[in-house]
Amino acid sequence: MSLLELRRVEARYGSTPALRDVSLKVGDGELVALLGANGAGKSAVLRAVCGTVRTHGDVLLDGEHLFPRTPERVARQGVAHVEQGRGTFASLTVLDNLRVGAWLRRGPSSRDLVRVFELFPQLYEQRRRRAGSLSGSDQQLLALGRAVVAHPRLVLLDEPSCGIAPADASALFARVRELKDAGTSVLLAEQLAGSALAVADRVYVLGAGRVVFSGGADELRADEALRRRHLGY
Numbered sequence: 001m002s003l004l005e006l007r008r009v010e011a012r013y014g015s016t017p018a019l020r021d022v023s024l025k026v027g028d029g030e031l032v033a034l035l036g037a038n039g040a041g042k043s044a045v046l047r048a049v050c051g052t053v054r055t056h057g058d059v060l061l062d063g064e065h066l067f068p069r070t071p072e073r074v075a076r077q078g079v080a081h082v083e084q085g086r087g088t089f090a091s092l093t094v095l096d097n098l099r100v101g102a103w104l105r106r107g108p109s110s111r112d113l114v115r116v117f118e119l120f121p122q123l124y125e126q127r128r129r130r131a132g133s134l135s136g137s138d139q140q141l142l143a144l145g146r147a148v149v150a151h152p153r154l155v156l157l158d159e160p161s162c163g164i165a166p167a168d169a170s171a172l173f174a175r176v177r178e179l180k181d182a183g184t185s186v187l188l189a190e191q192l193a194g195s196a197l198a199v200a201d202r203v204y205v206l207g208a209g210r211v212v213f214s215g216g217a218d219e220l221r222a223d224e225a226l227r228r229r230h231l232g233y
Contacts, residue, residue: 001062001063002025002026002027002028002060002063003026003027003028003030003061003062003153003154003185004025004026004049004059004060004061004079004154004185004187005023005024005025005026005058005059005060005063006022006023006024006025006045006048006049006057006058006059006060007023007057007058007059007060008021008022008023008057008058009021009022009023009045009048009055009056009057009058009059010022010055010056010057011041011044011047011048011053011054011055011056011209012053012054013044013053013054017209018041018044018053018209019041019044019045019048019055019209019210020208020209020210021057021210022041022045022048022057022206022209022210022211023211024045024204024211024214026154026185026186026187027185028153028185029180029183029184029185030180030185030186030201030202031176031177031180031185031186031188031199031200031201032185032186032187032188032200032201032202032203032204033188033189033190033196033197033199033200033202033203033204033217034046034187034188034189034190034203034204034206035190035191035193035196035197035203035204035205035206035230035231036191036205036206036207036230036231037191037207037232038191040206040207040208040209041206041208041209041210042158042159042189042190042191042206043084043158043159043189044209045187045189045206046081046083046156046158046187046189049066049069049074049079049081049156049187050069050071050074050079050081050156051066051068051069051070051071051073051074052071055069061074061077061079061154077153078151078152078153078154079152079153079154079155079156080147080148080150080152080154080155080156081147081155081156081158082143082144082147082155082156082157082158082160083158084158084159084162085162087143088131088132088139088142088143088146089131090130090131090132091130091131091132092130092131093127093128093129093130093131094123094126094127094128094129094130094131094134094142095113095127095128097131097142097145097146098113098116098123098142098145098146098149099113100146101145101146101147101148101149101150102149102150112149112150112151113149115148115149116145116148116149119145119148119175119178119179119182120141120144120145120175122138122141123138123141123142123145126138135164135168136163136164136168137164137165137168137169137171137172140160140164140172141172141175144157144160144175144176144179148179148184152184153184153185154184154185154186154187155179155184155185155186155187156187156189157176157186157187157188157189157190158189159189159190159191160172160173160176160188160190161173161190161191161192161195162191166192166195169192169195170195170198173195173196173198173199174199176188176199177199180199180201188200193227193231193233194233197217197220197221198221200217201216201217202214202215202216202217203215203216203217203220205220205230205231207230212230213226213230
């Protein structure tokens, strides 16, 4: 059984279609990448899971329908959504940002903080700095750490490379892979296809709101013609 499954999901922003007949799965302990150009529907998939966009179709967690689907209920089910744009509290320290993340789920725990610092040592080194003073890549890492501190089963990660240098993005994706290797499932929506493919187990490529390719990351990475056709590189 899949941890997360979408079955023939349609979504729209107002009168504008965003997703058309999208079906996908994320297994327990799996890192799945959603790839495609801007406007392809990647962020809409994550929002469909969280109930922040109007949808039709089935969204299942552990084989059971999430209905009614609200961000609060989805979070209580162990799904953390790290939206594009980081969303850290700039005036708070790194440590206080992490405490807020823990509090939203079950209250802060020193064990939870240690787990995050073990996964992301640079956050420990900067724990007393204000979040707004961090580099873009470290702010993105803090946003991820704030989600992880509450022990989610699934992290929905939206365009984490946005606004950071390619070298920093590669390092960030390596941390995401470590998170997956530690047992957390990840659904990663990303436009930087090469970096995402380097860490993903499987991949779905979206085009105009539809799934145009699904398969192993190795398959897409090894097939240049397939990449050119679906991703343009």
